[in-house]
Amino acid sequence: MDRDQLIDLTRRALKLARDKTTDLAPAEHNVDAREYTSLERHERERAMLMASPQLVGYVSELPEPSSYCTKTVMGRSILLTRTSSGMVKAFNNVCLHRQSQVASGCGTAKRFSCPYHAWTYDNTGRLVAVPGREGFPRVAVKSDVLTELPATEFAGFLWIALDPGATLDVAAHLGSLADELDSWGIGRWAPLGEKVLDSPINWKLAVDTFSENYHFATVHRETFATIARSNCTVFDAYGAHHRLIFPLNSILELENVPDDQWDPFQNMVVIYALFPNIVLSVTIANGELFRIYPGSEPGRSVTVHQNSTPLDLSDESVAAGARAVFDYAHATVRDEDYRLAAQLQANLESGAREQLLFGRNEPGLQHRHRSWADALAVQSAADTPASSQSR
Numbered sequence: 001m002d003r004d005q006l007i008d009l010t011r012r013a014l015k016l017a018r019d020k021t022t023d024l025a026p027a028e029h030n031v032d033a034r035e036y037t038s039l040e041r042h043e044r045e046r047a048m049l050m051a052s053p054q055l056v057g058y059v060s061e062l063p064e065p066s067s068y069c070t071k072t073v074m075g076r077s078i079l080l081t082r083t084s085s086g087m088v089k090a091f092n093n094v095c096l097h098r099q100s101q102v103a104s105g106c107g108t109a110k111r112f113s114c115p116y117h118a119w120t121y122d123n124t125g126r127l128v129a130v131p132g133r134e135g136f137p138r139v140a141v142k143s144d145v146l147t148e149l150p151a152t153e154f155a156g157f158l159w160i161a162l163d164p165g166a167t168l169d170v171a172a173h174l175g176s177l178a179d180e181l182d183s184w185g186i187g188r189w190a191p192l193g194e195k196v197l198d199s200p201i202n203w204k205l206a207v208d209t210f211s212e213n214y215h216f217a218t219v220h221r222e223t224f225a226t227i228a229r230s231n232c233t234v235f236d237a238y239g240a241h242h243r244l245i246f247p248l249n250s251i252l253e254l255e256n257v258p259d260d261q262w263d264p265f266q267n268m269v270v271i272y273a274l275f276p277n278i279v280l281s282v283t284i285a286n287g288e289l290f291r292i293y294p295g296s297e298p299g300r301s302v303t304v305h306q307n308s309t310p311l312d313l314s315d316e317s318v319a320a321g322a323r324a325v326f327d328y329a330h331a332t333v334r335d336e337d338y339r340l341a342a343q344l345q346a347n348l349e350s351g352a353r354e355q356l357l358f359g360r361n362e363p364g365l366q367h368r369h370r371s372w373a374d375a376l377a378v379q380s381a382a383d384t385p386a387s388s389q390s391r
């Protein structure tokens, strides 16, 4: 993001902080509790995610030719490689023999030997060796391949489509946000690993926790709220995506400083929600990524939490510090947001109350739910035969 844009956002945030207010939606908004509990809705949302481009990691996770990494996306194991020509490829991490995972973890390898019976694949997915060859007369070594998925690197991130036949158009998906996301560089920062939360909450409830800071003063009283303002957010929608600016308490110190002396990024956290299931949180020192997936039932979800840092991790004390920051951020989400959300999910499932209320001060929350509802409406219109639509 260029300095003029940062200054402009800082001005907007400073005004909100000074006036003790926040960006407001035009009206309150109600959502049906069954959106978090209905099996039918859950299945439609799973289909929506399966059909959407999926951001699965940072480009820095595949730093050089022969790098590889594995990801779990919507319960599917995916192998990503960077080939000798530098291209990113993705495959279902499912052996052609009896479906073992071919690779695990991440690292550097030109070949992957399946841990079960040692069928071996190169990093373009091609089967190159089968021990006990006479047992498999129908298998074509050197031409059979792992199921390849559309994959690309874009705006600093790794993207895949889960449907092998899909067209992956991330530029169209991100629209005007693409350059801004790229400009932070967080996808090129050093990755700090993945932490997984398998949680008793609907996946949208997980996304909801990142969609407003109205809860900071209560839920994060001892943690985030000690540095960041509560109920004070700059909100901007970008198609189905949105961006929130959470000002830090220090922003008020800019009040009497000329803006050409501002160091604007010191005073805010920038949160992006990328449709449908991705949250990014950007600060000067952390590029957090939350990949949030529906689980096996409406009341379960899986969050994969990643972080990247611009710091030089070859210095062990710096690396230890960066890991400690990641541990702290993760523990806060787990023990504060998701713990509270689990109680909320139980209430939703109890059927005690039919609706939830989103305030004018929760425009991000409203935008998320409208974006999902719009996409599901388009999806069901497409699924309904034209003859029954006209009736």
Ligand code: FES
Pocket: 095, 096, 097, 098, 099, 100, 114, 115, 116, 117, 118, 119
């Ligand atoms: S399952 Fe992979 S070699 Fe048998």
Ligand SMILES: [Fe+2]
Pocket: 209, 210, 215, 219, 220, 337
């Ligand atoms: Fe929170």
